[in-house]
Amino acid sequence: MIGRRSAAASIAVALMSLAIVARPAPAQTVVKVGLISSYTGFVAQAGDQAQKAIDLYLKEHDKDLPPGVKLEILRRDDTANPEVAKRLAQELITRDHVQLLTGVILSPAAAAIAPLTAEAKVPLLISIAAGGSAIPRISPYVARVSFTLWQQGYPIGKWAAEQGWKKAFTAVSDFIPGHDSEVSFTKGFTDSGGQIAGAVRMPPQNPDFVPFVQRIRDAKPDVVFIWVPSVQGTAFVKAIRDLGLRDAGVQITSAQDLLPDEQLPAMGDTPLGVITSGIYSTAGERPTNTAFLAAWQREYADTAIPNFLSVGAWDGMTAIFDLIKATKGKFTADEAMSFFKGWQNPDSPRGPIMIDPDTRDIVQNIYIRRVDKLEGRLANVEIATIPQVKDPWKELNPAK
Amino acid sequence: MATEGLVRPRLAAGPPPAQQAIDAFAGRHRYRLLEALPWAAAVAAYFLFPSYLPLGAQILATILFALSADLVLGYAGIVTLGHAAFFGTGAYTAGILAANGWGEPISGLFAGAAIAALIGFVSGCIVLRTTGLTLLMQTLVVATLLYEAANKASWITGGDDGLQGMEVWPIFGQFRFDMFGRTGYLYCLIVLFLCWYLARRIVHSPFGRSLTGIRENVRRMHAIGAPVRRRRLIIYTISAALAGTAGALIAQTTGFVGLSFLNLERSGGVLIMLIIGGVGRLYGAFIGVPLYMIAQNRFSEIEPVYWYFWIGLLMVLVVVFARGGILGLVERLRR
């Protein structure tokens, strides 16, 4: 017979077991990261290259997150407008409460966001591009894993002078990244004994580069250094072809932006022999690069080729994942920054990289590459390595 | 006023609808309750959407920009693809002052408006002699020349990097521009209100009415002796001043000025927003701008690349089905 007492007891037991069963699962830590990049506007191609790398990394490494930790990436398009980037950063911080910001292609966008990082104490890890040297100095909460323009320009200037070329001519786009590239090459070249025979600055919106290549020919230098944004690489190469610059005996050098890996196959044979400095080439012979390319091939087949922007974005994700793994997803801004300072990744597709603890900027190998034919296709073949280069501008201009 | 009696003849034996039409026409300048709606909405938005205030401030400033474009486009019939020239000039003026030691916002605003008005006056003297495609191209060229000049003068404008180091002082020494955008939003709202009031007075004044005449039938205006050239120049200059004010507002509330403030996308964008809302009706800006900017903001979070497709489609649909923009559609529905 089920008396009242036993009924009450069974109800109590039932309620207690319900309470045990219904106890909330261990709290999920959600790490929110704001990704600000350009998906429309004139750098849309760059944004696309980086996004593919980020998507691939997340797919491959999602399982590496600690149990109970989820990563939420909030993607925003700054439409290549720095003031939009600033407003998006503001919204990500105040409305979405992100713990970290990353991405960024344009230097002015990064420069606009940097003051916010100090005011709100939210770190910014520049991972795609934004290579203006002074940016990490704007705020102590900025770190970078992409590259700087001086890192590209200075070493090749120095290397070119060391090859015995005496006279150099520079041709760059007439806006700040172009100026930085010109000044850094010139410094590297002249510091090692070379002479600059002339310089030309070209209008940024420019379909036809023939008049400028003609000027290069007129000056008859031993070597020419060129810098144009990566979207204009093909157009410049066509002007080189049409004016026969190579046949005129001028060694053509540039930074990686002239011959991005994904545009190289479509440029015909003109780029053969062009020497560039860069942080990454798909032809780089490293086991980590082979694995990276294999993963890329599995996911994207022939629809895309990774380039230096993809690798920056990839390493940015690596750094963020390492941070999450080390802190189980719970970190303050200061903890994140001390983690990033001195962070190393020996297994990056571009070789060993590190974030300098003093400058919070990327330290990486700079490769001198020459365009050769590999298996019937053009590739940036690495012919020399300058190891662990720190940003030369900061070295030459120490912070007071 | 003396003219009132002339415009509203009392037809003792006239049919009521005619009298109504005349009354409506004569009473256009009077304030209607409906006109309080945008302001009520803006104030409500301040309380309802506290985390969207930075976007809200940019919307308000862009409404002012579109309003200035409406004065030349909708009321004077001057089709321009270079209005960003004045917007950018105002922004750089306020920005350069703030980056070089003078961060007082209100005087910065006036300085921006004044320099923009100057550029408007000078370019207007050159450009307003022409019409049609030529006028369009000339306005475009003026804006492009300013863009290139700003890029070249990077020692003062920051060039491609944009102006760095702007420090805007608190308004009246009291209200600081904070990261949540509260001060910025109210600042933009008040400035917009004052400028709107000014624009409304102009539009409903005899001067403003004569502009409509110039737009509709230039020959007749010449024939009745109205100083056409001078009036177009005046409204162009006033519009430039308002556009410069809008630019200065954005510079001060975001703490940044860049070359994109002077480019073709900026000029084209404000035109599109205005036409979608409805040109020549004073409130087109208030409808088109928030619609466009909020939609863009939403889309950029979901699928940024295909934003272009949907906004392009909206534009085509507006032309095919809603000639005269949204306000035009509303007008037709009311009849």
Place this chain on the structure above:
Amino acid sequence: MSNSLSAVISIGFHGLAFAMVLYLISVGLSVTMGMMGFVNLAHGVFAMLGGYVLTSLMSRMGVPFALALVCAFVATALGSIVVERLLYRRLYGGDELDQVLLTMGLIFMSVAAATYIWGPLQQPMHPPRWLSGQVDLGFRSFPGYRSFLILCGAALVTTLWLGLERTRFGMKVRAAVDNLRMAQSVGINTSRLFTLTFALGSGLAGLGGALGADLLAINPSYALENLVFFLIVVAVGGLGSIRGPFIAALLIGIADTGFKYLLPELGAFFIYALTMALLLWRPRGLFGRA
């Protein structure tokens, strides 16, 4: 050959080739704007379409160059007829602003559509073997493809001029450009005339975009990037004219290239300052009729 003379010839030559491409693309716009007064900002979309058709046919399907050019012309002309019948027709004689909004909307949609179909990267264009290499004229040699472009441009302007002056169709076009209402009242079917002219003009733009793919890269933002150039050629040349855009394109192409060579620092300003000056001197364009 002395160096400076060689440089000048080279600059002149390349500027000429660039001018031919601009002309090919813009001549259709000038005639249609002159005839119907329709502000067609989306003209560049047709040039872009021609470029995409050519590069897709050549690289993905191995279609020979000449055939691909014909396809580019035909595809663009047909596409333009569809657009004209469906959309443009409604706005003839209407408000300029509506036309601006409509055509801007079409440009935006084309950017998204091109990105979706062909991806964001620019399309590779390799001139066919028989046109690559150098053309040796004795005193110096010139790039083969650019020489071909110049010949095409010259052939086209001659054909168009002959067509305009010597055929019935051309006569009707001239009549409609001069005075649309009168042309209608003498029995010319202006509606059909305009569709044909529009198709021809857009087809030419497609052809120009295809031929010029080596110079003006084919990518989704093509219509936006190059809008200003096309408008400058048409405005400076004058609406409703065949010769006008030719002279304007020559001026712009050669002067721009030359100025960038001589004074690269001011290169960006020059083309705009020149446009402003020319438009101040001749507000209706150099040969404007409409």
